[in-house]
Amino acid sequence: MTDRPTPIRPPYVAVIGDGDPSGPDAHRILEWAEEVGQLLARAGAVVITGGLGGVMRAASRGALMSGGETIGILPGADHSAANEFVRTPIATGLGVGRNLVVVTSADAVVAIGGRHGTLSEIGLALRMGRHVVTLSSWRLESDHRMGGPRVHRASGPRDAVAIALRLAGEGALQPG
Amino acid sequence: MTDRPTPIRPPYVAVIGDGDPSGPDAHRILEWAEEVGQLLARAGAVVITGGLGGVMRAASRGALMSGGETIGILPGADHSAANEFVRTPIATGLGVGRNLVVVTSADAVVAIGGRHGTLSEIGLALRMGRHVVTLSSWRLESDHRMGGPRVHRASGPRDAVAIALRLAGEGALQPG
Amino acid sequence: MTDRPTPIRPPYVAVIGDGDPSGPDAHRILEWAEEVGQLLARAGAVVITGGLGGVMRAASRGALMSGGETIGILPGADHSAANEFVRTPIATGLGVGRNLVVVTSADAVVAIGGRHGTLSEIGLALRMGRHVVTLSSWRLESDHRMGGPRVHRASGPRDAVAIALRLAGEGALQPG
Amino acid sequence: MTDRPTPIRPPYVAVIGDGDPSGPDAHRILEWAEEVGQLLARAGAVVITGGLGGVMRAASRGALMSGGETIGILPGADHSAANEFVRTPIATGLGVGRNLVVVTSADAVVAIGGRHGTLSEIGLALRMGRHVVTLSSWRLESDHRMGGPRVHRASGPRDAVAIALRLAGEGALQPG
Numbered sequence: 001m002t003d004r005p006t007p008i009r010p011p012y013v014a015v016i017g018d019g020d021p022s023g024p025d026a027h028r029i030l031e032w033a034e035e036v037g038q039l040l041a042r043a044g045a046v047v048i049t050g051g052l053g054g055v056m057r058a059a060s061r062g063a064l065m066s067g068g069e070t071i072g073i074l075p076g077a078d079h080s081a082a083n084e085f086v087r088t089p090i091a092t093g094l095g096v097g098r099n100l101v102v103v104t105s106a107d108a109v110v111a112i113g114g115r116h117g118t119l120s121e122i123g124l125a126l127r128m129g130r131h132v133v134t135l136s137s138w139r140l141e142s143d144h145r146m147g148g149p150r151v152h153r154a155s156g157p158r159d160a161v162a163i164a165l166r167l168a169g170e171g172a173l174q175p176g
Numbered sequence: 177m178t179d180r181p182t183p184i185r186p187p188y189v190a191v192i193g194d195g196d197p198s199g200p201d202a203h204r205i206l207e208w209a210e211e212v213g214q215l216l217a218r219a220g221a222v223v224i225t226g227g228l229g230g231v232m233r234a235a236s237r238g239a240l241m242s243g244g245e246t247i248g249i250l251p252g253a254d255h256s257a258a259n260e261f262v263r264t265p266i267a268t269g270l271g272v273g274r275n276l277v278v279v280t281s282a283d284a285v286v287a288i289g290g291r292h293g294t295l296s297e298i299g300l301a302l303r304m305g306r307h308v309v310t311l312s313s314w315r316l317e318s319d320h321r322m323g324g325p326r327v328h329r330a331s332g333p334r335d336a337v338a339i340a341l342r343l344a345g346e347g348a349l350q351p352g
Numbered sequence: 353m354t355d356r357p358t359p360i361r362p363p364y365v366a367v368i369g370d371g372d373p374s375g376p377d378a379h380r381i382l383e384w385a386e387e388v389g390q391l392l393a394r395a396g397a398v399v400i401t402g403g404l405g406g407v408m409r410a411a412s413r414g415a416l417m418s419g420g421e422t423i424g425i426l427p428g429a430d431h432s433a434a435n436e437f438v439r440t441p442i443a444t445g446l447g448v449g450r451n452l453v454v455v456t457s458a459d460a461v462v463a464i465g466g467r468h469g470t471l472s473e474i475g476l477a478l479r480m481g482r483h484v485v486t487l488s489s490w491r492l493e494s495d496h497r498m499g500g501p502r503v504h505r506a507s508g509p510r511d512a513v514a515i516a517l518r519l520a521g522e523g524a525l526q527p528g
Numbered sequence: 529m530t531d532r533p534t535p536i537r538p539p540y541v542a543v544i545g546d547g548d549p550s551g552p553d554a555h556r557i558l559e560w561a562e563e564v565g566q567l568l569a570r571a572g573a574v575v576i577t578g579g580l581g582g583v584m585r586a587a588s589r590g591a592l593m594s595g596g597e598t599i600g601i602l603p604g605a606d607h608s609a610a611n612e613f614v615r616t617p618i619a620t621g622l623g624v625g626r627n628l629v630v631v632t633s634a635d636a637v638v639a640i641g642g643r644h645g646t647l648s649e650i651g652l653a654l655r656m657g658r659h660v661v662t663l664s665s666w667r668l669e670s671d672h673r674m675g676g677p678r679v680h681r682a683s684g685p686r687d688a689v690a691i692a693l694r695l696a697g698e699g700a701l702q703p704g
Contacts, residue, residue, distance in 0.1 A: 009255065009265070023496060046264075071264070077280050077304050079185065088222075088247070089185070090266060093280040093304055094273075095623045096479055100449055101277065104253050104269040115498045116478035123472030127448055128253050128269055141491045144375060146467045199672060271447045272655055276625055291674045296651030302644035303624055315669045321551060322643045361607065361617070398616075423616070429632050429656050431537065440574075440599070441537070442618060445632040445656055446625075453629065456605050456621040480605050480621055 010069075011168035013040050014048040014106035014130075016121045017055025017114045017137070025136065029113040032135055033058035035157040036110055041068025043165055048073065048106050050098065051082045051089055055112050060085035073102045096120070104128045107168035110160050111137040122151070131167040135160045186245075187344035189216050190224040190282035190306075192297045193231025193290040193313070201312065205289040208311055209234035211333040212286055217244020219341055224249065224282050226274065227258040227265055231288050236261035249278045272296070280304045283344035286336050287313040298327070307343040311336045362421075363520035365392050366400040366458035366482075368473045369407025369466045369489070377488065381465040384487055385410035387509040388462055393420025395517055400425065400458050402450065403434040403441055407464050412437035425454045448472070456480045459520035462512050463489040474503070483519040487512045538597075539696035541568050542576040542634035542658075544649045545583025545642045545665070553664065557641040560663055561586035563685040564638055569596025571693055576601065576634050578626065579610045579617055583640050588613035601630045624648070632656045635696035638688050639665040650679070659695040663688045 015036055021029045037059035040047050047063040049056035051072025060070040064085040072086030075098045082089035092098040099117065103109050103125035111118055112135045122140070125132050131149045140151055152167070154160035191212055197205045213235035216223050223239040225232035227248020236246040240261040248262030251274045258265035268274040275293065279285050279301035287294055288311045298316070301308050307325045316327055328343070330336035367388055373381045389411035392399050399415040401408035403424020412422040416437040424438030427450045434441035444450040451469065455461050455477035463470055464487045474492070477484050483501045492503055504519070506512035543564055549557045565587035568575050575591035577584035579600025588598040592613040600614030603626045610617035620626040627645065631637050631653035639646055640663045650668070653660050659677045668679055680695070682688035 012255075018496075021496075025495070071266075073266075079188075079281075079283075088264065090247075090249075090277065090281045092277045093623055094270075094276065094625050095621055096476070097270075097273075097449055097452055097622050097625055099476075099479075100270065100452075101266065101268045105255075105266045107255075113496055115494070115496060116475060116500065118475075119492065119494075120472060120475030120479045123468060123470075123475040124448070124451075126468035127451075127472045136495050139493045140471065142467070142471075143377070143488050144370075144373075144465055144467060148468065194672075197672075201671070269447055270449050271445055272652070273446050273449055273625055273628055275652075275655075276628075289672055291670070291672060292651060292654035292676065294651075295668065295670075296648060296655045299644060299646075299648030299651040300624070300627075303627075303648045312671050316647065317667045318643070318647075319553070319664050320546075320549075320641055320643060324644065364607075423618075425618075431540075431633075431635075440616065442599075442601075442629065442633045444629045446622075446628065449622075449625075452622065453618065453620045457607075457618045459607075 011045040011108070011165060012048055012106045013045045013164050013168055014102050014109045015055065015059035015112065016050065016102065016109060016118050017112040018118065019050070019052045019054040019056060021054050021113055025113070029055065029136065030058045032157050033112050034062035036112065036161055037062025037068070038066045039157060039161040040164070041066040043161065045165060045168070046071060048102060049086070050074070050102050051086050053083060055114070057083040057085060073098050073105065100124050103130055106130060108133065108164045110135065110164050113137055125149070126151070133160045133163045133167070187221040187284070187341060188224055188282045189221045189340050189344055190278050190285045191231065191235035191288065192226065192278065192285060192294050193288040194294065195226070195228045195230040195232060197230050197289055201289070205231060205312065206234045208333050209288050210238035212288065212311070212337055213238025213244070214242045215333060215337040216340070217242035219337065221341060221344070222247060224278060225262070226251070226278050227262050229259060231290070233259040233261060249274050249281065276300050279306055282306060284309065284340045286311065286340050289313055301325070302327070309336045309339045309343070363397040363460070363517060364400055364458045365397045365516050365520055366454050366461045367407065367411035367464065368402065368454065368461060368470050369464040370470065371402070371404045371406040371408060373406050373465055377465070381407060381488065382410045384509050385464050386414035388464065388487070388513055389414025389420070390418045391509060391513040392516070393418035395513065397517060397520070398423060400454060401438070402426070402454050403438050405435060407466070409435040409437060425450050425457065452476050455482055458482060460485065460516045462487065462516050465489055477501070478503070485512045485515045485519070539573040539636070539693060540576055540634045541573045541692050541696055542630050542637045543583065543587035543640065544578065544630065544637060544646050545640040546646065547578070547580045547582040547584060549582050549641055553641070557583060557664065558586045560685050561640050562590035564640065564689055565590025565596070566594045567685060567689040568692070569594035571689065573693060573696070574599060576630060577614070578602070578630050579614050581611060583642070585611040585613060601626050601633065628652050631658055634658060636661065636692045638663065638692050641665055653677070654679070661688045661691045661695070
């Protein structure tokens with residue numbers, strides 16, 4: 001038996017956002033998340049989410065129903081907390097500490113809408129050297145110049161996926 | 177488009193052990209790990225490891241070469257640190273903190289040989305309600321009675337896999 | 353021997369920012385961090401930082417030299433990595449995962465300048481229900497309304513400390 | 529203002545064990561924990577625990593009532609979950625992930641009784657290069673030789689504290 005070479009790994013893209021979106025644009029946010037999941041799956045990318053509801057479920061649904069692979073990085077210890085469109089649940093037992101795993105395990109991150117948890121994931125993604133694409137999400141400005149990964153604002157799902165796939169293909173930067 | 181039911185999840189079994197075994201029985205340990213990986217894959221189980229060398233690589237090799245699915249939960253932020261037999265690398269950025277994720281993400285754990293890192297994973301597995309099967313690994317005794325998950329000593333790879341699959345099928349206990 | 357009641361806990365305030373600030377305003381950032389540390393210590397607050405250099409060291413220096421208590425939550429496993437103004441080093445071994453502990457262990461957070469690591473801590477603080485005061489740091493805007501903790505922009509060190517102490521006194525909110 | 533040299537840091541000793549001991553020796557376990565806390569405090573050591581009940585509370589009580597310093601590394605996000613003998617609570621928000629912080633933040637570890645959580649902390653301590661002293665706790669044996677930190681069985685509280693202080697003084701080993 002000879003060692004078989006590693007198969008080429010597909011791009012891993014995390015889709016992050018609110019677990020229970022509300023307000024006037026909640027419906028649009030969920031539609032966008034599902035479309036982002038679909039487009040990522042059709043392009044051959046693996047979709048990573050936090051495994052629960054809202055944006056996480058919609059993105060996983062879009063990807064799995066389009067024949068894609070979906071990974072859910074769960075906060076608790078119980079696999080069955082994953083939504084029904086997660087094919088590979090990873091129970092971490094780390095609580096909010098799992099947010100670091102969601103973004104570190106991806107090559108690029110798409111944030112759709114979102115509140116404080118999403119902001120923490122955007123910050124952690126940049127800290128770990130992952131580019132972030134935002135869609136109707138946080139706008140971030142700083143007085144200070146800095147290099148490394150960047151936040152890219154997308155105009156819609158197709159734009160978000162195109163940017164994310166390009167950035168994922170460039171490969172992750174070093175944490176910095 | 178209607179919601180598709182979740183596919184039945186296969187058993188997830190973590191195989192833990194030394195990343196660089198040495199000493200007179202190192203060769204046997206690695207052979208056992210590869211055989212455990214093979215048998216788990218043939219039974220349809222997903223093999224989870226810490227994604228690096230030694231026992232982790234041998235178990236992943238056995239599983240992937242037998243057509244199985246392999247997940248590697250890495251300590252660092254770089255996917256490419258995974259051994260070449262990991263099909264799904266999960267980069268956590270958590271250092272030793274990833275040991276908790278390795279065992280929590282599994283339904284049952286097989287420990288083969290191993291030193292201090294393996295002992296920490298055995299303890300964390302039991303703490304999170306996962307049964308542990310040992311093969312030439314740590315022997316643990318306590319003055320105190322306790323319920324919950326248990327450590328099962330196996331006589332060889334076939335025995336280890338049979339016990340692990342039975343325990344994984346029973347489902348994980350609650351953390352306690 | 354009778355149980356002694358718990359002493360009233362002083363406010364815990366985390367000061368976060370760049371570990372190695374550069375650029376035209378680096379000097380001012382460090383001066384502000386030292387003054388924030390001084391003012392917090394004089395008000396009886398405990399100063400928590402990530403324990404390393406730059407803003408973390410300047411804030412710890414200001415606090416310790418003013419007779420205050422300083423805690424440093426370190427990413428690595430080596431206590432001696434703490435700067436010399438940390439009285440109580442806590443080595444976590446969690447890498448970037450320690451950012452969650454820095455903010456969760458505080459009642460309120462002051463961000464001074466800062467890059468991606470600081471942004472991740474601001475997001476995690478809000479996620480864990482801690483109010484954040486910013487001083488020449490990130491400006492965050494969202495299309496979405498949300499309740500819970502808020503980001504308060506301060507005009508200078510005195511303003512930042514006054515706001516932080518008021519918010520810390522109100523007590524932390526529930527994670528949300 | 530000149531930089532003041534770091535004060536010499538006292539030894540940090542973690543005391544770990546069951547949060548709710550039961551069975552015929554529960555009373556003795558708690559008495560031992562309190563005596564270990566007293567003796568550590570009288571020797572000038574800082575006592576670190578997981579901050580909750582049982583052995584954690586008894587060790588903190590012994591130390592605080594003897595004029596010592598007590599740190600509690602809590603699993604949740606709420607400082608007020610700490611027992612009343614913890615002077616410095618550190619809320620981590622990491623769940624069981626906080627076990628890594630409890631042992632990494634110490635120079636040496638004393639385990640008194642204990643169940644699965646304690647076993648996980650013993651393993652993590654050894655993994656992070658910290659020596660462990662056991663008192664009526666787990667007995668661990670391995671088929672494999674390994675260097676680095678060791679488990680030392682003590683005959684009683686005085687013996688446990690004497691060994692722990694000696695090992696803490698030797699300094700922590702590198703994680704391995």
